[in-house]
Amino acid sequence: xxxxxxxxxxxxxxxxxxxxxxxxxxxxxxxxxxxxxxxxxxxxxxxxxxxxxxxxxxxxxxxxxxxxxxxxxxxxxxxxxxxxxxxxxxxxxxxxxxxxxxxxxxxxxxxxxxxxxxxxxxxxxxxxxxxxxxx
Amino acid sequence: xxxxxxxxxxxxxxxxxxxxxxxxxxxxxxxxxxxxxxxxxxxxxxxxxxxxxxxxxxxxxxxxxxxxxxxxxxxxxxxxxxxxxxxxxxxxxxxxxxxxxxxxxxxxxxxxxxxxxxxxxxxxxxxxxxxxxxxxxxxxxxxxxxxxxxxxxxxxxxxxxxxxxxxxxxxxxxxxxxxxxxxxxxxxxxxxxxxxxxxxxxxxxxxxxxxxxxxxxxxxxxxxxxxxxxxxxxxxxxxxxxxxxxxxxxxxxxxxxxxxxxxxxxxxxxxxxxxxxxxxxxxxxxxxxxxxxxxxxxxxxxxxxxxxxxxxxxxxxxxxxxxxxxxxxxxxxxxxxxxxxxxxxxxxxxxxxxxxxxxxxxxxxxxxxxxxxxxxxxxxxxxxxxxxxxxxxxxx
Numbered sequence: 016x017x018x019x020x021x022x023x024x025x026x027x028x029x030x031x032x033x034x035x036x037x038x039x040x041x042x043x044x045x046x047x048x049x050x051x052x053x054x055x056x057x058x059x060x061x062x063x064x065x066x067x068x069x070x071x072x073x074x075x076x077x078x079x080x081x082x083x084x085x086x087x088x089x090x091x092x093x094x095x096x097x098x099x100x101x102x103x104x105x106x107x108x109x110x111x112x113x114x115x116x117x118x119x120x121x122x123x124x125x126x127x128x129x130x131x132x133x134x135x136x137x138x139x140x141x142x143x144x145x146x147x148x149x150x
Numbered sequence: 151x152x153x154x155x156x157x158x159x160x161x162x163x164x165x166x167x168x169x170x171x172x173x174x175x176x177x178x179x180x181x182x183x184x185x186x187x188x189x190x191x192x193x194x195x196x197x198x199x200x201x202x203x204x205x206x207x208x209x210x211x212x213x214x215x216x217x218x219x220x221x222x223x224x225x226x227x228x229x230x231x232x233x234x235x236x237x238x239x240x241x242x243x244x245x246x247x248x249x250x251x252x253x254x255x256x257x258x259x260x261x262x263x264x265x266x267x268x269x270x271x272x273x274x275x276x277x278x279x280x281x282x283x284x285x286x287x288x289x290x291x292x293x294x295x296x297x298x299x300x301x302x303x304x305x306x307x308x309x310x311x312x313x314x315x316x317x318x319x320x321x322x323x324x325x326x327x328x329x330x331x332x333x334x335x336x337x338x339x340x341x342x343x344x345x346x347x348x349x350x351x352x353x354x355x356x357x358x359x360x361x362x363x364x365x366x367x368x369x370x371x372x373x374x375x376x377x378x379x380x381x382x383x384x385x386x387x388x389x390x391x392x393x394x395x396x397x398x399x400x401x402x403x404x405x406x407x408x409x410x411x412x413x414x415x416x417x418x419x420x421x422x423x424x425x426x427x428x429x430x431x432x433x434x435x436x437x438x439x440x441x442x443x444x445x446x447x448x449x450x451x452x453x454x455x456x457x458x459x460x461x462x463x464x465x466x467x468x469x470x471x472x473x474x475x476x477x478x479x480x481x482x483x484x485x486x487x488x489x490x491x492x493x494x495x496x497x498x499x500x501x502x503x504x505x506x507x508x509x510x511x512x513x514x515x516x517x518x519x520x521x522x523x524x525x526x527x528x529x530x531x532x533x534x535x536x537x538x539x540x541x542x543x544x545x546x
Contacts, residue, residue, distance in 0.1 A: 038436055039475055041429065042422045043389055046475035047485055047494060053478055055442060128516065131492035131509045138487070141386035 017105035018059065018117050024102045027093030030065035031102055031114055032073045032143065034084035043142065045088055050137060051118070051130040058119030058126075064104065065089065067112035070144035076110065087144040088137040090116075098129045169227060170195070170272060170317050173239040177311035184238045187306045191313075192240060194302035196227045202271035205293045210267075225268045244268070276315060279323045282332040297337040304330045305344055305397065331400075340407055345398040347406065354385040361385070361415075363394070365406065373409050380415065390420050420487050421470035430457050433476045441478040448476040452497040455524060456482045459495065459504060459532075467533050491539050495532075504528075506535045 024031075039046040052060045063073040070087040077084045092102050095116055107113045118126055172192065178185055200222050207217050226245040233239040244264075277289050288297075304313065304325055312326035327343065334341035349363035349371065361373045361384040373394060375381050384392070396412035422429070430453050438447040456474060463469040472484030472495065479499060486493040493508040504521040519535045521528055 036441075038433070038440060041473045041475065042424060044422075044473050044485075044487075046473070046483070047492065048475060048477055048483065053442060055444075127494075127507060128509055131494075131507075132511050135487070135492055135511045139383055139386050141388075 017103045018115060018119070019103070022103040022105070024064070024092045024104060024114065026066065027091060027096060029092045030089040030143075031062035031092060031095070031116065032065055032068070032070055032087050032089050033060070033062050033137070034074065034077050034082070035086050035088060036083050037085040040085050045086070045134070045137065045142075047130050047134040049088070050090065050133040051126045052116075058117065058121070060116040060118060062102070062114045062116055063110070063112040064114050073112065074144045080109070086142045089140060089143055090133045090136050094133065094136045098132060100129060167243055168230070168241045168317055169244045169269075170242050170315055171239055171322075172242070173314040173316070173322065175238075175312055175314070177308050179238045179311060183234065184232055184240060185306075190302070191304055191306050192227075192229070192242065194299075194305070196225075196242075198275060198296075198299050198303050199227075199268055199271045200225055201296050201299055202274055202292070203265065203267040205296065206267045206270055206274070207265065209291075220263075221265060224263060224265055272317065276320070276323050278333060279315065279325050279329055282329045282336070283324060285332070288333065288336055294337045297334055300330050300333045301342040305342065308344070335402055340399040340401050342397055342410060343400050344396075345406065345409060345412075346393065346395050347398075348391055348393050351384050351388050351390050351392055353388055354381050356381050356385065363392070363409075369406075371406070371409050373412055373415075375412070375415065384415065387417065387420070390417065392417055417487070417489070422473050426457065426460055426471060426474070429474050433474065433482065436476055440476070445478040446480040448482060449480040449499055451502055452480065452482045452499060455497045455502045455504075456484060458524060459497070459528070460484060462529055463532050463536075466529055467536065469532075469536055488539065493539075506532065508535070508539055510539075 033049060035045045035049045039049045050060070052058050065073075068076070070089070074084055074087050095102055100116060100118060100121075102114050102116045105113050105115045118129075121129070172195070174184060174188065203225065204217050204221065207221065208214065227242045228245050229240055230243040231241040233241070274289065274292055278292050281288050304327065307313065307327050307330075309327070312324055314322035314324050316322035331341050331343070347365065349365055352362040352364050352370070354361040356378050359375050359378065359381050361375055361381055363371045363373055365371065375384065393414075393416040394409060394412055395414040395416065397410050398406045399408040399410055401407055433448050434450065434453050436448055439445060440447070460472060460474075464471055470486060470488075472486050474482065474484050477483055477496070481497055481499050483494050483496040485495075490510050490512040491508050492511055494506070496505045496507075497503075498505055501522070502524065504524070506517070506519040506521065508517040509515075517535055517538050519531060521531050
């Protein structure tokens with residue numbers, strides 16, 4: 016378990032990349048729920064550290080591992096921390112960039128609230144990969 | 151009804167000392183007040199008088215290339231009175247000048263001679279406006295190069311609103327958007343008018359603060375915004391609808407050719423274009439295990455209930471279409487972004503109760519309403535929830 020102080024991510028500007036499945040994207044807008052852990056995830060949201068992988072690399076590695084994603088959005092370590100939600104490095108075999116965002120101190124009702132904030136940040140930033148249509 | 155020119159000035163406002171009386175009527179003026187939005191029009195009128203007076207002075211003094219020092223400053227208009235009647239009338243007087251005052255009181259005035267060109271300019275403007283109303287050529291003594299100055303005068307007048315200009319006991323001349331358009335187009339290919347139009351965001355350039363837009367015909371426009379944050383937000387919302395409130399240049403067919411000024415970029419229409427039944431169909435076809443391998447397929451009853459809810463609130467409450475997504479436990483959620491508000495309506499299992507939740511992401515204000523049953527009270531409960539956001543600047 017990497018949710019310990021020594022693994023806490025300290026660069027508040029670092030983007031944490033989040034893969035979003037197709038059904039959770041409607042006309043380019045991701046679902047708020049994509050920024051909330053599933054109840055089976057012990058309150059921890061998987062992400063990838065942009066200091067270690069690009070959105071494209073994270074996306075391609077995710078698909079190569081047999082999982083599904085239709086786009087990459089991101090929230091910064093600082094945006095999570097502003098809601099006292101902290102991120103931790105959690106390297107996995109084959110994915111050294113893996114990180115966990117720890118929602119576990121909060122109730123599912125709290126998740127509903129704070130995920131709306133994270134969603135707003137991610138949407139404002141836009142989809143990072145695949146790139147949105149050229150201007 | 152006030153949309154009728156006053157053929158006879160109101161007795162109480164006949165005062166020969168008024169330089170001009172401007173009676174506003176129709177639309178907003180039926181409330182008998184003059185909105186602050188209209189004040190720039192009065193300033194634009196003053197500027198127009200000054201420019202025409204300068205021209206007249208030069209015409210009459212061909213040996214002089216410039217007007218005398220203090221010429222422009224000698225003409226100051228002050229709003230002397232606003233009269234409420236069946237409309238709203240602004241009375242403007244020339245402020246006192248040196249010649250108007252007793253010698254002992256000279257310092258109280260502006261200290262400039264009183265030039266008659268300003269009254270002559272006012273009278274010429276009346277003739278220009280009257281000619282445009284009659285679809286006649288503008289008076290030849292009116293300088294063509296000043297036609298564009300009418301762009302600013304009357305720009306805030308909306309459809310159904312007009313002004314009447316008069317002074318002394320002259321018959322009023324009516325001035326509205328159509329008059330202004332005719333005058334400006336008599337010497338230009340386009341005229342400037344207020345803009346309040348929907349566009350689709352198509353991208354932008356953050357470094358130059360330029361946002362790219364397309365109108366419903368696909369015609370592209372560039373809009374320069376005030377900050378990189380505004381620009382970034384617009385780029386991130388590519389393909390979404392926005393309302394641009396400002397000013398633009400329009401051609402003779404009233405087609406927008408350029409956006410010249412913007413006051414607001416309003417993300418009112420942040421809703422999907424996809425038909426609800428198509429989206430619900432996609433969700434209904436999503437198989438079990440779509441999220442974690444173990445989770446159920448979206449619940450058919452929840453999908454139906456979401457369809458009923460959305461039909462009700464979009465039809466009867468004018469709420470925009472939500473973005474709709476399945477949730478891992480089989481329930482369904484609809485989502486909206488409305489200004490600073492992030493809003494959700496979740497149809498929960500097993501009883502198909504509706505959980506409404508809204509968060510203002512800037513202020514942390516939260517609204518939380520549960521609707522246990524879908525019945526005749528659902529619409530009012532939803533409307534109360536939705537309107538609860540309007541008390542804040544985040545609502546639109």
